[in-house]
Amino acid sequence: MPRIEAENLPAHRKQVHERVFRAFAELMAERSYDAITMAHLAERAGLGRTAIYHHFHDKEAVVVAYATHETDRYIDGLRDLLATTDDPTAQLRLYVRNHLDSGERFHMGLGPQLYGVLGASSRAEIRDHVLAVEDVLRGILVAGADRGAFAIDDLPATTSLIHTCLTPRDLPPVAVEEFVLRAVGASTT
Structure with missing residues (x-):
């Protein structure tokens, strides 16, 4: 034993x-x-x-468990960060900054290239983690729209497009942040 x-x-x-x-x-x-x-x-x-x-x-079980662990840790930290303000525009800024700052550490190559080697059930479980992070963003967007801070016609498309903008690139984070805020009609001042 x-x-x-x-x-x-x-x-x-x-x-x-x-x-x-x-x-x-x-x-x-x-x-x-x-x-x-x-x-x-x-x-x-x-x-x-x-x-x-x-x-x-097996190794695939490690990947799924690792993704679950890291997603839970990421979302807990994100929610703590977002709790520092109730202003949806400030929360969206924090969300974008946090995602850009921790994106490489959080995703660590567990993106599309890894999906090709995982089985369908493992891919579905990892996709659930992506949806959990997107749920946090959706909550910010809904709160902002309800308060009149954001103009959002299509919530699923807006959520997806924002996340596409947050994919690591060689762009200054402030440029991405300002673009996302302008895209939802938020005041950038």
């Missing part, structure tokens, strides 16, 4: 998962997804070669 390194089993599982997630992030920074094996993950996380399978049945 594996040794439990925490005060109880749930705390142990959480510690092991966090070690595997750190290992996954480190390995993704060093090599392609295809070049990472469960043995690599176990070694980097300080687990035995078979112990990792007590937590994740």
